[in-house]
Amino acid sequence: MNLHLSPAASADTAPPHIRIDRLSFDYGGARPAVDALSFDIAKGEFIGLLGPSGCGKSTTLRMFAGLLAPTSGQITIGGQNIVSRPPWDRNLGLVFQSYALFPHMTVAQNVAFGLRLRKVSKEDQRARVAEALRAVRLESFGARRPSELSGGQQQRVAIARAIVIEPEILLLDEPLSNLDARLRDEMRFEIRDIQTRTGITTLFVTHDQQEALTMCDRIAVMNAGKLEQIGTPAEVYDRAATPFVANFIGRANNLATTLSLSAGQPTLVCDGQTLPLPTDLPINAANGSSIAVMVRPHAIRLRPPSSDGLTGTVVRRVFVGSTIETAIKLDGGQTLIAELRPNSDDTALAAEGARVGVDWLARDMRLFAS
Template identity: 50%
Template sequence: MNNPKLSIVDLTKRYAPGLDPAVDCLSMSVEEGHLVALLGPSGCGKTTTLRMVAGLMDPTSGSIMVDGKDITQTPVHKRGMGMVFQSYALFPHMDVAQNVAFGLQMRKVGSKEQNRRVVEALDLVKLGHLAGRQVKELSGGQQQRIAIARALVVEPTLLLLDEPLSNLDAKLRENMRTEIRSIQQRTGATTLFVTHDQDEALDMADRIAVMNGGIIEQYGAPAEVYERPQTHFVADFIGQANFFASAVVADDGAAADGERSYVVDVDGFGRFGAVGAAGLAGSTHEIVVRPHRLKTSLQQPAGPFIEGVIERVSYTGDSLSLGLRAGGKELLSQMPTASSGIPRLGQTAYLSWDPADAFIIPGTAGIPHGTERPATADALAAQDVA
C-alpha cells in the first residue's frame, strides 16, 4: 500500500476537562488525490476535526501527519493548507485579485509569478473576468469560487472545505458540486470536505467518513457506506432505511464478495433471506432494506411477504413513495408508477425482498428478539444508542 497523504492518529479534542470529547480518539488516513467527505449531523465533531487538521485548533491528544511528517505542533501559517470557509471569509478590503494573491504574497512569490498564478487560478474557477471587482459585488456562488481559487493558488498540501455549499441556494449547490469535484480532479488536490448533506457526500466523495458523537462510525467508498452500513446509525443517516430486528437462523451458503447468505427470522413477520458477513448464524441482528429495494405489490407474491396497509402515498412522477403500517411498524417503500394500478390509502400491499437486498448490520449484534410485538424503529434506535 502506498503512503497516505494525510493520516490522523488517535486524535482527541476535549473543549473542557470533564466534558465529553468533541472528537474521540479518531484515526483515519486519506490517499493522495482523494476527496474525502466528513459526514455527520451537527455536533458530531466533523468541523472540529477539520479545524485541527487546518491548525486552527489544538488537539487535546493524538497526532496529524502529512506525507509521513508529524505536523501536530506546526502553527497554522506554516502548514500550507488551503482552507475554504463556510462563510468564504474573503477579505472585504481587497479586490478579487488581491484576495487570490494574498497567499502568494505571504510566500514572497515574485510579482510577475504572482500575476501569472492569480490569472491561472481565476481561470480555473472560470472567473478571470472578475479580477478587478470588489468582493461585495459578487454573488454567493462567485464568492465561493473565488474562495476556492484563493485556497488552490498556493498549491496547498491539502484542500480543506468546511460546508462550502451550505450558503448557496439549491440550484446553485447542484452546479457547484460538479464544479468543485471537477476542479478537485483537475488539480489532483487531496481534499477533506465537511458536510452534513449525505447526497453531497455520496455524489462528490471518493471516501466518506460517517461521523457521530466524535467517532467515525464507518469509513469507506460511497457505495460501500450506502450498501453495507456497519452500524444502525450509518444505515439510518445515509438514505432512507427500513430496519427489522431479526434472528439469524441458518447459514444458507456463499453469496457474492465473500459474504454469506442467511435465513433470518424477522420479528413478527416470519422467515426471509438476507446477506451478511461470515459467522453470524445463531446471533440476533438488525437487517436493513432500502425502500426502493422493498418489492411492493398489490397481489400476494409467491415467497415470504409482509402484509401492510398503505397509509401514505406520494407521487413523484416516475415513482410512488409509500408509507405503510405492518404489525405496528412503519415501513417505507417505492414502486414504479405504472406497475400494478395506483394504490389507494387503506389498501393492503405485500412487501418482500431479494435476499441480496437485505443486509445484516454487523454493529447491531444482540438486538432483542422474540418479543410478541415487533419493536418499532424508534425503540430499536434507542437500543442501538444505549
C-alpha cells in the first residue's frame, strides 16, 4: 500500500483520468436534477463541485458512487464506462457528511472494515490500517472508540477508512458541514494535505465557496443542474464566466450601465458618468445595450468627489478585522460595498456621511450583457 507516492498531477498536462460526458438525472420534476453535465478530471486532481442547495452536485456524486443510475450520459475512468457497475465494483472511497463510524468498534476496527469485507489477511489489515492512520496523523488512536474523539479526529478516521482500501477515486460529500467554524478551517488544510500526500483523484461536494477556493485545484460551479463554469479558484473568482458565478463566488458589486458607441469607441455610462473600460470590449453588444458590470469590493477605490466620475455618500462603515466594510450610495441610487484597508488613504475619506468619488481599474471589472 502506497499512500504517499505522487503529488497531484497537473490538469493541463495529464490525460483525463475521469470523463463525465453529458451526464443527466431526472427525478421527474420540472427540470432535470443534473442536465447534460460534461467535464474531465486529471489523475491526482482535487475537483470541487460547488453550488447552492438543489443545484445537482450531490446527485452527481451519487451517480458517480453508483447509488443512482444516470438517466443518460457516461462516467468513464481510464476510458472504461462505469455507469453499469455496482458501487462495490468501482474502486471508490466515499466519505459521508455524517462520518458514519461504527460506535461499538475501535478506530482501528472502523478503518479495517472495508478490508475485512474484501477478505484481506489479518496481517495485511494491520499493516494497511497502521499506514492509513499514519497518513491522517492518528497512529496512536487505534484503540479508541469514536465517542472518545473530537469531530475533526472522527473526520480523519472516516478518511482513513476510505483510503485504506486503496481507491482509485475519493468522493467527499460535504465532509465539513457538521463541524464548527474553527474546526472547519483546520480540517480544510488537513484534508487537502492528505489528498496531496496520497495523490488520490478526489471529487469534493460543497456549498461553501471558501472550502472550494482554499482546497480545490479546480472548481466546477453548478446551478439548476447545469455546469456554469469550471476553472481554477483564481479563474472562477477573477474571471467569472456568467453573472451567477460572479455573484456566487465571493462578494460582488453589480452596476446597471448602458453601452455607448461613438465613432466605434465603446464607453459605459452609469448615473450619467463614464466608467473605466477594458481596452477590448469583452462582449458583443449593440449601441444602447444594457450591460451588467461586476466589481469585487476589494477593487473599489475612493477619492475626493469631483464632477468627473461616480460620486456618492458613505452610508455605513463597519470594522470587520482586516478590512473596513464601507457602503457608498451613489448619486443615481445604486449602492456599492468597498472593502478598505485600515489606516489607508481611502479609509480616511470614508467617514459616515462623507461625500466621496468612486473608481476602480478597468481590469478589475467583469461585463455581462443583460
